[in-house]
Amino acid sequence: MTTSWIRAGAAWLAILAAASAPAEESASPSKPFRIVVVDEQTGRGVPLVELRTVNQILYVTDSNGVVAFDEPGLIGRRVFFAIKSHGYESPKDGFGIVGAALDTSPGGEARLKIKRLNVAERLYRVTGAGIYRDSLLTGVPAPTREPLLDGLVLGQDSVLSAVYRGKIHWFWGDTNQPAYPLGNFHTPGAVSDLPGKGGLDPSRGVDLIYFVDEKGFAKPTSKMPGEGPTWITGLAVLTDDQGRERMFANYAKIKPPMTTYELGAVEWDPAKNEFVKRAVYSGPPETSTGETLSGHTFQHRDGDRDYVYYCNPFPLTRVPADPASIIDEKAVEVFTCLEAGTRIDQEKLDRDDEGRLRYSWKKATQRLDQRGQDRLVKAGKLKAEEALLQLRDATTGKRVLAHGGSAAWNAYRRRWVLLFVEIGGTSMLGEMWFSEADTPLGPWVHARKIATHDTYSFYNPKQHAMFDQDGGRVVYFEGTYTASFSGAKEQTPRYEYNQMMYRLDLSDARLSLPxxxxxxxxxxxxxxxxxxxxxxxxxxxxxxxxxxxxxxxxxxxxxxxxxxxxxxxxxxxxxxxxxxxxxxxxxxxxxxxxxxxxxxxxxxxxxxxxxxxxxxxxxxxxxxxxxxxxxxxxxxxxxxxxxx
Incomplete structure (x- = not known):
């Protein structure tokens, strides 16, 4: 009798233990199901594709186009995924539903093709955490040295880049970290090797090596004294009289709510891996000549002198390309039809005795952008056909208002190529455009949309001329992908507030512009x-x-x-x-x-x-x-x- 009760008790204990133990295959599969979403044109994995289950579980492809699906209770079954991606599309079924039903299994794989509508091809995320997370979870190799968390960086704003002393130097704006909602607001930086000189092919990725602090977090490189963040812009590398390369930028000090209270110039100290102050510009920032020294730069020879041009996004601001001039606000010139020494609100235009408008380079004068032109046209001071900037959609003729961007000479097109983001398009700051002109000053007239970001921002785009391939036929650009200013109701996990890389084939017939x-x-x-x-x-x-x-x-x-x-x-x-x-x-x-x-x-x-x-x-x-x-x-x- 006693033995029977002991045996019965042991049996019940075994049953209870089995019930409480995890069911490895059904509740916690050992291997995720791999979903790879590829561009049907190139066969390459597409990042930033949203896959959503019927019960609203959201997955987003990583930079290899991979999703690691391991949802307990769903894996091992047929699961429907709705598919959505900026500038790409999948076919609809008879009910108008976009997506695919997949037979999932631990360790299995499915490949989905997606049609690219964008002219530009989305390649990978440059910054942030988990860039190749799903790839590593499913056994797909990552091309970069730190595929999960580099420099403890979760998100970074607005990239600047320049080749300095044989390496690419990268700088960003405000940067998020894992340990606290507030991160680095004083310009973190990194370096990478050039392609063909130890660096990755830009189609595969960028191997960043951050300047870090004692905790391993990307450290400030431009912490100027005073309240609030330090932002830099106008990064440029010059050679001095002794043949030394020197790197300069312009800085701004910001205080709440978003007020610039100081502008100036800084120079890179390679011994400290940080910028040091070289000049503070005079006068209130809103009227300072220094406020024009913003945007991405290039160098170009005009006449018998080399200049650094600043793209805002049009390259209508310049300074002589020497170390003394680049920190001298009195050396700044703008190409304008305003009278020398005046501002837009004074409405004084430079005309000859016969009333013909004169454009020329002038000092101590405000830059005239598209909005400034509109203001003068509305005031009756400027005829619409006299305006220098005439940007419009080449297909519809619709006016395009440019925001941030960068220009570079392109050997393949044998023209200056401008890649810029539109303000007020189908998304507030999410539409990327291509334009070209015979000179840095224009004529900037026709443009073609090359990438869209539905209800999401993609601002401050930067064209990376050092990545050009096949004689300039293939160009690369990146921008800040963020919900800011967009009205987006949801933020994209991991991708939010980070840099996204694209490439553009300039032989595409859709880029045949007037x-x-x-x-x-x-x-x-x-x-x-x-x-x-x-x-x-x-x-x-x-x-x-x-x-x-x-x-x-x-x-x-x-x-x-x-x-x-x-x-x-x-x-x-x-x-x-x-x-x-x-x-x-x-x-x-x-x-x-x-x-x-x-x-x-x-x-x-x-x-x-x-x-x-x-x-x-x-x-x-x-x-x-x-x-x-x-x-x-x-x-x-x-x-x-x-x-x-």
């Missing part, structure tokens, strides 16, 4: 027309006849340079797909009615094979006849006829 076509020969001996690249940087001072793409795209008719019957050169119509290097520009078909286009006519010289083209139907040139009907359509010039 470019300036110039009057170069009033006697029409060579057809009289040329585009910026054909002029070999000689656009300055030429009159703009009209705008037309200089490469195939939406325009289907080519204008090529051919030999004429007099031993010279002339222009003729041709198929742009086979025109090769003889192609000068392209035109739309005559029946096209794309916004802001106008008919273009062929003019032929009597008794000769010489031809030219003009949008003037009444052009009177002795010995030349106009075609009875337009041969196509091109874009009208909405702004000044001259390029500076």
């Amino acid at each position: 470019a300036a076509v110039y009057e170069v020969d009033p006697m029409l001996a060579t057809g009289g027309l040329a585009t910026g690249p054909a002029l070999a940087h000689g656009a300055r001072g030429k009159a703009i006849a009209f705008f037309a793409p200089d490469r195939p795209g939406t325009a289907e008719i080519g204008v090529v340079e051919v030999a004429d019957d007099r031993g010279g050169k002339t222009l003729a119509l041709a198929d742009p797909a086979v025109a090769g290097p003889a192609l000068r520009f392209c035109i739309l078909r005559p029946e096209s009615r794309l916004a802001e286009t106008t008919p273009i006519y062929e003019y032929s010289r009597e008794g000769s094979t010489q031809r030219t083209f003009s949008i003037d139907p009444d052009r009177a040139i002795e010995g030349w006849r106009r075609s009875p009907q337009p041969v196509g359509r091109v874009w009208k010039n909405p702004g000044p006829t001259q390029v500076w």
Whole structure:
């Protein structure tokens, strides 16, 4: 009897122990189910794709496009995932539902294809925690040295970068940490090796090495005295008279609510890995010349002198490229039509005796941006067609208001390329655009949207010219992905307030924008027309006849340079797909009615094979006849006829 009770008690204990023990396969699977979301065009994993279950469990792909799914009670079953991603789409089913049902299993895998609508391709997250979290959980290798938590950084605002002493130096704004909601507000920094010199291919990632404090957190590199954060901008590397590289920036001191109370210049101290103060700019910040020294920079030679240009986002501010000038607020010049020494609110424009507007570089004068132009137009001081900045959507003609961005010379396009974020688009600061011009000063007219962020911000984008590939055909840019200013009701886990990298293939036909076509020969001996690249940087001072793409795209008719019957050169119509290097520009078909286009006519010289083209139907040139009907359509010039 006693033995029976003992045996019965042991059996009950075994049952209770089994009931209380974790069910390894059903409740806590040993291996997650791997979901990989890839770009159907490239086969590459797509980061920042949201997968949401029917009961609203949200997963977001990491920088390899991977999700590690391990939800107890769901894994091992067929699970439906709704799919959503900025600038990408998945097909809808018969009920209009977007997503896919997957048979999940521990250690299994599924691949989903997603269609890219963006022209630019999203590559990876540069900063923050868990960049390759899901990859590592499912056994997928990560390309970077610190794939989970580098420098104890959870989030970082607004990147700056420059190549200094053989390494890329990176700096950011306010930075979050795991230990407390308040982090580093005085410019953390890092370095990385250049591609081909120890650094990763930029298509794979960036291996950052942060400057850290004793706790391993990214330390301040620009903590200037005074209340509030220290932000820097206008990062530039110069060479002094002794041949030494020196790195400079401009700083701002900020106090609540978001007030700038001091501006100045700083220089990098390589022994301390921090910036030291070099100058404090005079006057209130809102009227200081130093307030124009913001944005990303590039260097360019104008005449017999090199200058540092500041993109705001247009490069209309500059200083001589030497260490003494870059910290001297009196050396700052802006390209403007305002009278020298004045501000926009004074509404004084620089006109000659005949009333013609004069643009030029001036000191101690306020920068005139798109909003400033609008103000002067509304006041009746400036005609709309006199405005220097005429940015618009190349397809619709809709005006585009640029915010932050950066410009760089591009060898592939043989033009200056501007990548910028729009303010007030379909999202407040989330729409990325591409534009190009023959000179740093323009003409900045046509643009194409290249990436969208629905109800989310992507501000202060930076083009990384040191990452250009294939002669500039492929370019890279990044920006700050954040819910700030966007009205977003949810913040994206791990991605919020971090830097996102994109790449852009400049051979994409969608980037065939109308470019300036110039009057170069009033006697029409060579057809009289040329585009910026054909002029070999000689656009300055030429009159703009009209705008037309200089490469195939939406325009289907080519204008090529051919030999004429007099031993010279002339222009003729041709198929742009086979025109090769003889192609000068392209035109739309005559029946096209794309916004802001106008008919273009062929003019032929009597008794000769010489031809030219003009949008003037009444052009009177002795010995030349106009075609009875337009041969196509091109874009009208909405702004000044001259390029500076």
